Amino acid sequence: MGSLGRGALSIAGFLLFWEGIARAGVVPGDHFPAPSLVVITLIDELRRGPLAAAFSITFIRALAGASAATLVALAVALLAAWLPLISRAFDPIAEFLRPLPPAAIVPMAIFFLGLGWKLYAFILIFACFWPVYLNAAQALKATSNVQIETARATGYDTWEIIAYVRLPAALPTIFIGIRLAAAVALIAAVAAEMIAGRDGLGFYLIDAGFTLRVPETFAGLLAAMVAGLLINSLVAALRGVCVGWHDVMMRSAAAS
Amino acid sequence: MTPAMSPILRAEGIAKSLGGAEIIRDLNLDVEAGEFISLVGPSGCGKTTLLTCLAGLRLPDSGRLEFEGRTIDGPPAGMALIFQDYSRSLLPWRRNIDNVIFGMRRLRDLDGRAKRALAAEMLGAVGLTGFETHFPWQVSGGMQQRVAIARALAARPHLLLLDEPLAAVDAQTRADIQDLLLSLARRYKQTCLLVTHDVDEAIYMADRVMVLSQRPTHVVETIRIELPTPRDQIVSRADPAFLKMRERVLTQIRSMRAAA
Numbered sequence: 001m002g003s004l005g006r007g008a009l010s011i012a013g014f015l016l017f018w019e020g021i022a023r024a025g026v027v028p029g030d031h032f033p034a035p036s037l038v039v040i041t042l043i044d045e046l047r048r049g050p051l052a053a054a055f056s057i058t059f060i061r062a063l064a065g066a067s068a069a070t071l072v073a074l075a076v077a078l079l080a081a082w083l084p085l086i087s088r089a090f091d092p093i094a095e096f097l098r099p100l101p102p103a104a105i106v107p108m109a110i111f112f113l114g115l116g117w118k119l120y121a122f123i124l125i126f127a128c129f130w131p132v133y134l135n136a137a138q139a140l141k142a143t144s145n146v147q148i149e150t151a152r153a154t155g156y157d158t159w160e161i162i163a164y165v166r167l168p169a170a171l172p173t174i175f176i177g178i179r180l181a182a183a184v185a186l187i188a189a190v191a192a193e194m195i196a197g198r199d200g201l202g203f204y205l206i207d208a209g210f211t212l213r214v215p216e217t218f219a220g221l222l223a224a225m226v227a228g229l230l231i232n233s234l235v236a237a238l239r240g241v242c243v244g245w246h247d248v249m250m251r252s253a254a255a256s
Numbered sequence: 257m258t259p260a261m262s263p264i265l266r267a268e269g270i271a272k273s274l275g276g277a278e279i280i281r282d283l284n285l286d287v288e289a290g291e292f293i294s295l296v297g298p299s300g301c302g303k304t305t306l307l308t309c310l311a312g313l314r315l316p317d318s319g320r321l322e323f324e325g326r327t328i329d330g331p332p333a334g335m336a337l338i339f340q341d342y343s344r345s346l347l348p349w350r351r352n353i354d355n356v357i358f359g360m361r362r363l364r365d366l367d368g369r370a371k372r373a374l375a376a377e378m379l380g381a382v383g384l385t386g387f388e389t390h391f392p393w394q395v396s397g398g399m400q401q402r403v404a405i406a407r408a409l410a411a412r413p414h415l416l417l418l419d420e421p422l423a424a425v426d427a428q429t430r431a432d433i434q435d436l437l438l439s440l441a442r443r444y445k446q447t448c449l450l451v452t453h454d455v456d457e458a459i460y461m462a463d464r465v466m467v468l469s470q471r472p473t474h475v476v477e478t479i480r481i482e483l484p485t486p487r488d489q490i491v492s493r494a495d496p497a498f499l500k501m502r503e504r505v506l507t508q509i510r511s512m513r514a515a516a
Contacts, residue, residue, distance in 0.1 A: 150345045153311050153337040154411065155361040164358070168349045245349045249393050 065124025077136035102127035128181035135177030139170030270319030281472035294458035297468030336413035359407035398429035
């Protein structure tokens with residue numbers, strides 16, 4: 001049996017276990033719906049509209065936020081690689097701000113930015129910036145000196161060396177940051193929606209939960225999981241295109 | 257010397273200190289077009305620092321350093337450099353042929369297609385036909401060094417600088433690549449300056465061997481190598497003249513070590 005088959009089997013086992021517990025009434029059924037009921041509710045809610053809308057709003061927010069944050073973080077990291085002064089000025093600020101949980105700044109941000117897209121742009125870029133920036137800045141600094149000197153002796157200037165040598169060499173590490181950012185993006189989007197309380201999966205979950213619509217709450221959870229999986233696979237696909245060579249090199253190094 | 261025979265590379269009284277340590281003092285050397293020069297000296301004498309100065313990667317603190325009649329104030333066009341650490345000098349995300357194309361930065365008159373054709377030709381010249389689309393990490397250490405040689409030659413340099421390019425390969429590969437370098441140097445009339453700590457290699461490869469002193473280093477002696485060409489790993493190394501020059505250089509290096 002392939003790893004795909006084993007994975008399907010283990011998930012099927014988990015769902016069966018869940019279904020069994022729910023039907024046996026170990027936990028009060030009102031608060032713990034069987035997976036079959038959750039799936040039925042999920043399909044129903046998607047069809048009626050509210051969950052589909054919540055799902056797409058949150059998904060687009062997380063994706064756009066993570067992408068924008070990645071671009072901003074890469075730009076700052078490249079500037080820091082070009083001018084070490086920028087990195088020396090910026091890194092202490094980074095150390096100071098980075099430990100802030102993104103959800104904690106939502107109430108403050110609402111004062112300035114309201115409840116609209118600006119709030120989400122700010123929270124998501126703040127949350128996703130750090131993993132990309134820190135990985136990129138560190139990796140851009142760590143380029144092999146031999147590669148840089150070879151490029152210099154070949155006639156490449158500082159920016160060409162960043163574009164053709166330091167950035168490609170740093171990409172495998174940068175993608176570690178992007179993968180973290182993608183995960184953080186969904187957390188931050190859902191948390192902000194819960195606090196701002198207008199739309200998205202975060203609001204859907206709070207709304208369904210506080211009005212004791214238990215199957216809907218579970219359906220919302222399932223939708224959030226699908227959003228996470230989808231974002232992960234998008235990052236994995238992009239990673240394959242950009243640094244596929246690295247994975248093959250690592251595999252062949254491990255095999256020999 | 258007549259102006260027509262002016263050297264391609266000339267160092268006059270150059271000095272260089274790094275981190276407070278004096279590494280080069282009053283060093284003079286000339287390289288004529290078409291020559292193969294070996295620089296040999298006791299280990300730790302500052303060979304690599306000297307080479308990075310000659311390549312324009314570092315500037316000397318004082319003295320005159322000229323390449324093709326112009327003062328070196330940065331990596332000059334017309335020079336290419338092969339490092340000892342060849343496997344780390346290749347870019348692992350580029351296939352072998354794209355690594356060779358990377359060396360053609362200064363060939364602005366060539367379009368992408370012409371560069372690719374030239375790169376394939378250079379890979380052929382170093383015996384790597386059929387490995388164009390491999391990545392460097394998919395071929396052996398000796399083959400990686402050949403890719404680095406092809407990349408350096410593809411820039412069509414007037415002067416090729418080699419920094420102990422064979423220190424990290426096994427003896428058999430080493431002999432093969434020595435002969436490859438010699439045949440390429442003949443074929444392309446390539447002026448070469450090889451830095452090495454291996455006295456046998458220095459003599460075997462060169463038209464002239466320059467012996468460097470301990471730090472702060474300078475050229476102690478220049479020896480013209482009067483061995484028939486093309487050289488042969490067995491015949492040349494058994495030549496009485498080879499053995500005499502070997503003895504002379506080794507004695508000199510040993511006496512410098514003892515004095516230090």
